[in-house]
Amino acid sequence: MLSVLILHTEENYKIQNKLLSKGNSIELVRIPEKKLMASEETLQKIEKKIKPSAGKITFLGKGDYHYITYLFLRKIEKPFTLIVFDNHLDNKPLFDDEFISCGSWLNHALQLRNLQKAVVVMQNPEKTGNSKLITLNYNPEKIGKIAEKSEYVYISIDKDILDEKYVNTTWDQGNFSPKMIFDILNKIPKRKILGADVCGEPEDWDFFENKKSEKINLAILKEFTAPTHRRNIAS
Numbered sequence: 001m002l003s004v005l006i007l008h009t010e011e012n013y014k015i016q017n018k019l020l021s022k023g024n025s026i027e028l029v030r031i032p033e034k035k036l037m038a039s040e041e042t043l044q045k046i047e048k049k050i051k052p053s054a055g056k057i058t059f060l061g062k063g064d065y066h067y068i069t070y071l072f073l074r075k076i077e078k079p080f081t082l083i084v085f086d087n088h089l090d091n092k093p094l095f096d097d098e099f100i101s102c103g104s105w106l107n108h109a110l111q112l113r114n115l116q117k118a119v120v121v122m123q124n125p126e127k128t129g130n131s132k133l134i135t136l137n138y139n140p141e142k143i144g145k146i147a148e149k150s151e152y153v154y155i156s157i158d159k160d161i162l163d164e165k166y167v168n169t170t171w172d173q174g175n176f177s178p179k180m181i182f183d184i185l186n187k188i189p190k191r192k193i194l195g196a197d198v199c200g201e202p203e204d205w206d207f208f209e210n211k212k213s214e215k216i217n218l219a220i221l222k223e224f225t226a227p228t229h230r231r232n233i234a235s
Helices: 040-050 063-073 105-110 140-149 178-185 207-225
Strands: 003-008 024-027 037-039 056-061 080-085 099-101 115-121 133-136 153-158 193-199
Touching: 024 040, 037 040, 040 063, 056 063, 056 207, 063 099, 063 105, 063 153, 063 193, 080 140, 099 105, 105 115, 115 140, 140 178, 178 207, 193 207
Parallel strands: 003 024, 003 056, 056 193, 080 115, 080 153, 115 133, 153 193
Antiparallel strands: 037 099
16 A cells, blocks of 8 residues: 655645645755756755655645656666656756756656656647657556556656646646546556656645645545545546
């Protein structure tokens, strides 16, 4: 069973009390120069605080901090497939190779020796030109088959893939429902999951949206930690 780690990159989770009760929290608010992108020096400061390792489901905060996923991936010492749910393909080039950003972290991940394949589930799949990287729309059966053939799997969920009626994140959003995410997760064998993370929180000050987000976070958490694999929320 995965343990639960909650990263306070900003203030979102401070009002998600039910989620806070499920795991350990780590304060990162005071680390400067980390929003949207980070230098290797900043990455090392974050890494020192969170001590990334396998066996966790980690809540990262807003999509601005999706690059923290890379810290967990580079610690994996077994061959694995990365499955990402995201309305954006985060493989964009960055102006400076010394930095990693929420829009470029996938490029860094693709260079990892143990990453065999990356599958990005998104509303509008794109051609990538990279044999290790494929994009797919809603296709539980195909993604399940990829997971079955993989030795291990790491899963990263950005809630901006969801339609705004479920939660309003700080990025432009897709048209998925939570059920569509869960349909795919249910095709991935639990025994193969090394770890997972979740980002895509709303603005800190928006109490109503944060409570909607908490409901989704708790449902995702049940998908990874409950004895039975399937849990449903609003479709």
